[in-house]
Amino acid sequence: MLFHVRMDVNIPHDLAPDTRSEIVAREKAYSQELQRAGKWPHIWRIVGEYSNFSIFDVADNDELHTVLSGLPLFPYMDIRVTALAKHPSDISSG
Amino acid sequence: MLFHVRMDVNIPHDLAPDTRSEIVAREKAYSQELQRAGKWPHIWRIVGEYSNFSIFDVADNDELHTVLSGLPLFPYMDIRVTALAKHPSDISSG
Amino acid sequence: MLFHVRMDVNIPHDLAPDTRSEIVAREKAYSQELQRAGKWPHIWRIVGEYSNFSIFDVADNDELHTVLSGLPLFPYMDIRVTALAKHPSDISSG
Amino acid sequence: MLFHVRMDVNIPHDLAPDTRSEIVAREKAYSQELQRAGKWPHIWRIVGEYSNFSIFDVADNDELHTVLSGLPLFPYMDIRVTALAKHPSDISSG
Amino acid sequence: MLFHVRMDVNIPHDLAPDTRSEIVAREKAYSQELQRAGKWPHIWRIVGEYSNFSIFDVADNDELHTVLSGLPLFPYMDIRVTALAKHPSDISSG
Amino acid sequence: MLFHVRMDVNIPHDLAPDTRSEIVAREKAYSQELQRAGKWPHIWRIVGEYSNFSIFDVADNDELHTVLSGLPLFPYMDIRVTALAKHPSDISSG
Amino acid sequence: MLFHVRMDVNIPHDLAPDTRSEIVAREKAYSQELQRAGKWPHIWRIVGEYSNFSIFDVADNDELHTVLSGLPLFPYMDIRVTALAKHPSDISSG
Amino acid sequence: MLFHVRMDVNIPHDLAPDTRSEIVAREKAYSQELQRAGKWPHIWRIVGEYSNFSIFDVADNDELHTVLSGLPLFPYMDIRVTALAKHPSDISSG
Amino acid sequence: MLFHVRMDVNIPHDLAPDTRSEIVAREKAYSQELQRAGKWPHIWRIVGEYSNFSIFDVADNDELHTVLSGLPLFPYMDIRVTALAKHPSDISSG
Amino acid sequence: MLFHVRMDVNIPHDLAPDTRSEIVAREKAYSQELQRAGKWPHIWRIVGEYSNFSIFDVADNDELHTVLSGLPLFPYMDIRVTALAKHPSDISSG
Numbered sequence: 001m002l003f004h005v006r007m008d009v010n011i012p013h014d015l016a017p018d019t020r021s022e023i024v025a026r027e028k029a030y031s032q033e034l035q036r037a038g039k040w041p042h043i044w045r046i047v048g049e050y051s052n053f054s055i056f057d058v059a060d061n062d063e064l065h066t067v068l069s070g071l072p073l074f075p076y077m078d079i080r081v082t083a084l085a086k087h088p089s090d091i092s093s094g
Numbered sequence: 095m096l097f098h099v100r101m102d103v104n105i106p107h108d109l110a111p112d113t114r115s116e117i118v119a120r121e122k123a124y125s126q127e128l129q130r131a132g133k134w135p136h137i138w139r140i141v142g143e144y145s146n147f148s149i150f151d152v153a154d155n156d157e158l159h160t161v162l163s164g165l166p167l168f169p170y171m172d173i174r175v176t177a178l179a180k181h182p183s184d185i186s187s188g
Numbered sequence: 189m190l191f192h193v194r195m196d197v198n199i200p201h202d203l204a205p206d207t208r209s210e211i212v213a214r215e216k217a218y219s220q221e222l223q224r225a226g227k228w229p230h231i232w233r234i235v236g237e238y239s240n241f242s243i244f245d246v247a248d249n250d251e252l253h254t255v256l257s258g259l260p261l262f263p264y265m266d267i268r269v270t271a272l273a274k275h276p277s278d279i280s281s282g
Numbered sequence: 283m284l285f286h287v288r289m290d291v292n293i294p295h296d297l298a299p300d301t302r303s304e305i306v307a308r309e310k311a312y313s314q315e316l317q318r319a320g321k322w323p324h325i326w327r328i329v330g331e332y333s334n335f336s337i338f339d340v341a342d343n344d345e346l347h348t349v350l351s352g353l354p355l356f357p358y359m360d361i362r363v364t365a366l367a368k369h370p371s372d373i374s375s376g
Numbered sequence: 377m378l379f380h381v382r383m384d385v386n387i388p389h390d391l392a393p394d395t396r397s398e399i400v401a402r403e404k405a406y407s408q409e410l411q412r413a414g415k416w417p418h419i420w421r422i423v424g425e426y427s428n429f430s431i432f433d434v435a436d437n438d439e440l441h442t443v444l445s446g447l448p449l450f451p452y453m454d455i456r457v458t459a460l461a462k463h464p465s466d467i468s469s470g
Numbered sequence: 471m472l473f474h475v476r477m478d479v480n481i482p483h484d485l486a487p488d489t490r491s492e493i494v495a496r497e498k499a500y501s502q503e504l505q506r507a508g509k510w511p512h513i514w515r516i517v518g519e520y521s522n523f524s525i526f527d528v529a530d531n532d533e534l535h536t537v538l539s540g541l542p543l544f545p546y547m548d549i550r551v552t553a554l555a556k557h558p559s560d561i562s563s564g
Numbered sequence: 565m566l567f568h569v570r571m572d573v574n575i576p577h578d579l580a581p582d583t584r585s586e587i588v589a590r591e592k593a594y595s596q597e598l599q600r601a602g603k604w605p606h607i608w609r610i611v612g613e614y615s616n617f618s619i620f621d622v623a624d625n626d627e628l629h630t631v632l633s634g635l636p637l638f639p640y641m642d643i644r645v646t647a648l649a650k651h652p653s654d655i656s657s658g
Numbered sequence: 659m660l661f662h663v664r665m666d667v668n669i670p671h672d673l674a675p676d677t678r679s680e681i682v683a684r685e686k687a688y689s690q691e692l693q694r695a696g697k698w699p700h701i702w703r704i705v706g707e708y709s710n711f712s713i714f715d716v717a718d719n720d721e722l723h724t725v726l727s728g729l730p731l732f733p734y735m736d737i738r739v740t741a742l743a744k745h746p747s748d749i750s751s752g
Numbered sequence: 753m754l755f756h757v758r759m760d761v762n763i764p765h766d767l768a769p770d771t772r773s774e775i776v777a778r779e780k781a782y783s784q785e786l787q788r789a790g791k792w793p794h795i796w797r798i799v800g801e802y803s804n805f806s807i808f809d810v811a812d813n814d815e816l817h818t819v820l821s822g823l824p825l826f827p828y829m830d831i832r833v834t835a836l837a838k839h840p841s842d843i844s845s846g
Numbered sequence: 847m848l849f850h851v852r853m854d855v856n857i858p859h860d861l862a863p864d865t866r867s868e869i870v871a872r873e874k875a876y877s878q879e880l881q882r883a884g885k886w887p888h889i890w891r892i893v894g895e896y897s898n899f900s901i902f903d904v905a906d907n908d909e910l911h912t913v914l915s916g917l918p919l920f921p922y923m924d925i926r927v928t929a930l931a932k933h934p935s936d937i938s939s940g
Contacts, residue, residue: 378514380514380516380523403559404558404559407559408559408561411559411560411561411562412561418512418525418562419557419559419560420472420474420554420555420556420557420560421554421555421556421557421558422474422552422553422554422555423552423553423554423555424553428557429474429552429554431512458516458517458523459516459517459518460514460515460516460517460523461514461515461516461517462514462515463513463514463515463522464498464515465497465498465501465502465505465513466505466513466514467502467505467506468505468512
């Protein structure tokens with residue numbers, strides 16, 4: 001089941017640089033693990049912003065919340081989720 | 095080059111049903127032709143709305159405007175375009 | 189799987205009264221059939237507005253869009269969908 | 283009498299972890315006590331956000347404000363209350 | 377139980393003048409009957425707008441919705457309801 | 471002359487508890503003195519928020535600003551003022 | 565007593581040109597009469613918009629509403645009123 | 659003197675096609691005459707919208723309003739003007 | 753050339769009281785010097801807010817930015833500028 | 847390929863003055879280098895604000911994000927990017 005997610009990152013300016021680097025590194029590893037598992041099939045940077053548009057492919061709403069609230073950057077992000085359905089013009093599925 | 099596009103459709107209630115059906119049919123054909131050409135790789139319905147999120151893959155800004163302003167439903171849509179860049183965590187390209 | 193839905197109804201003032209009554213009657217029947225089927229467990233009127241908050245219980249996003257876009261009043265409503273997950277403080281399930 | 287409530291939690295990043303844990307624990311106990319008393323019949327997590335939609339069933343406006351302003355997280359939340367009435371299509375009450 | 381209500385009136389410009397006058401006259405009679413019954417203790421014009429702030433004193437949410445949806449101008453108004461509680465600094469009741 | 475005022479209080483979390491208590495106590499005394507003088511005839515708590523709707527009855531705009539900017543909580547509040555006029559449906563004055 | 569007023573004019577496109585011209589002419593005469601009476605000391609066009617910022621000098625809120633609701637263009641305008649007080653840095657009065 | 663202008667065009671769907679074409683043609687001629695005169699040095703299409711960002715170079719505010727309100731599409735556009743000053747990092751003028 | 757300016761002041765609560773007083777005193781002197789020079793012909797307090805509406809009369813956009821960015825409170829203010837033109841109904845200039 | 851960019855700068859008040867000066871100086875050098883390279887053909891100050899409107903001319907979306915995220919002030923700015931296309935009325939290119 002697909003969901004569209006927008007994430008806007010706002011890390012406080014007074015966070016210690018080491019802590020910041022460590023969180024950002026964990027975020028990257030966490031994201032790539034989910035990408036490899038097929039649960040996070042797309043992630044795009046929004047040009048000019050510390051933000052992304054992503055597509056998630058999960059079993060249900062609860063799994064999506066578990067995945068998102070487990071993001072190392074979750075405490076520093078605004079996240080907006082939009083449920084997606086198949087579009088009648090979409091040729092991708094037969 | 096990738097762009098994120100949100101389209102919200104607002105067809106006037108007093109449009110003649112035949113005209114409406116004809117435009118919607120042309121829209122579908124137009125969209126599918128662009129999908130087959132690889133220029134409109136993703137289109138998703140936003141659940142509960144007469145709206146979609148789409149990803150376009152075009153040569154440049156001018157081509158994107160030509161494609162979007164040629165949509166049969168263009169006069170009846172609100173469209174918002176967001177330029178996308180590769181995300182540093184994206185594993186898809188290499 | 190649960191979703192929170194807000195519906196705001198805006199029927200054009202120039203719609204023929206008979207047409208209006210007929211659509212509203214079909215809307216009510218459609219809603220009650222879904223309530224009886226367990227797919228629309230809650231519907232509340234927002235005081236002072238021609239609007240409701242509803243909870244839907246469906247198999248997935250596609251079913252929800254099918255249900256919502258089939259509403260007889262769909263062409264006259266603004267609908268906003270929010271995906272819901274189990275709350276960690278919720279005592280209702282266990 | 284039913285009310286729809288949205289709560290968005292914003293705990294300051296510099297709150298001491300122990301204080302934070304203690305407040306969150308008290309919030310959970312407070313919520314569950316009200317759920318068991320029948321005053322807070324529904325609470326759902328909004329997917330991807332540190333937020334919930336809740337339904338309260340209280341005697342009147344004053345009781346609702348007493349309940350909400352007594353939440354341990356009240357100083358850290360944005361709360362929006364919407365008064366609910368019975369919907370004419372609702373089959374739940376005979 | 378008290379509620380704060382804002383009403384913004386938007387009568388379509390093409391409504392027949394006689395119909396308009398008749399509705400406005402019925403609205404005034406309806407309002408004054410509720411004022412005399414003690415259910416609509418305050419109504420103020422917002423300077424420069426075809427709008428009012430009102431205070432309603434009703435038994436519960438359902439009564440308030442019945443009263444508001446019965447307004448002759450209801451189809452032409454945007455209405456926003458806010459539940460009120462006693463303020464701890466208020467000297468008026470004791 | 472009547473004015474509608476909305477006040478939203480945002481006291482910084484790091485204000486010393488004693489300072490906070492002292493300001494809140496002065497605010498209450500200040501408000502009640504104005505209520506007794508007839509200049510602040512109504513104050514209602516907005517349910518679920520640290521906010522109020524108030525009605526002020528003052529000689530002119532300058533007096534209202536003097537009164538509001540003298541509130542002990544003024545540095546911590548967002549205040550919005552709306553000028554009120556007599557409503558043509560109001561039965562209260564003759 | 566001074567008030568700041570913003571007026572945005574939205575005349576429907578299908579209003580008969582003669583009716584439109586007649587209303588606009590009456591609006592101008594009405595405005596100039598109030599300017600000569602000292603009640604409308606300033607009116608400025610907002611560059612690029614069919615809008616103005618104005619300053620009114622009236623006895624009280626009721627007079628302002630009478631003046632504004634008497635504008636020939638009142639049914640076609642959005643009006644926002646802001647109460648003004650003397651600024652402590654203002655050198656103009658003494 | 660430079661100004662930044664955003665124009666959003668909303669031509670009513672029921673405008674006669676001939677009238678529409680004639681206005682759009684006059685708009686183009688009017689714009690190009692101003693471009694040749696050096697008063698409208700830049701105009702860009704916003705991708706996906708019937709809108710433009712423009713830069714105007716005029717003697718003063720009054721000239722800008724005369725130019726903008728003379729646009730054949732003026733009755734069908736939302737226009738927002740922003741005054742521009744030289745930027746301290748700008749290398750273009752010496 | 754006239755401009756309408758709205759200024760909203762937000763001085764951080766943790767600014768040292770002496771620093772604050774000194775900046776506010778300099779702001780007043782700066783404002784009054786510009787008033788005496790005829791460049792700041794009007795300043796009004798917005799009732800209930802730490803804000804003002806002002807009218808500036810300057811040679812051009814660059815002078816206005818120089819004046820505004822030189823305000824001692826500039827780092828603590830949100831400023832919105834609107835270019836003004838002569839209104840066709842204005843009787844003040846002949 | 848052209849893009850319209852709005853940048854709003856918000857440097858925290860508690861940043862050390864030396865650090866601030868050093869970042870602002872680096873920002874200026876960075877901007878001027880890109881201007882000389884033809885990648886940042888226009889930059890204008892928005893009157894009254896610590897903001898600019900800019901036009902960028904880059905090869906593609908990825909280059910634009912690289913340029914913008916490399917701005918020394920990037921951590922302290924809100925940036926909004928709009929893709930631009932050639933306008934059909936533009937006389938500048940043949």
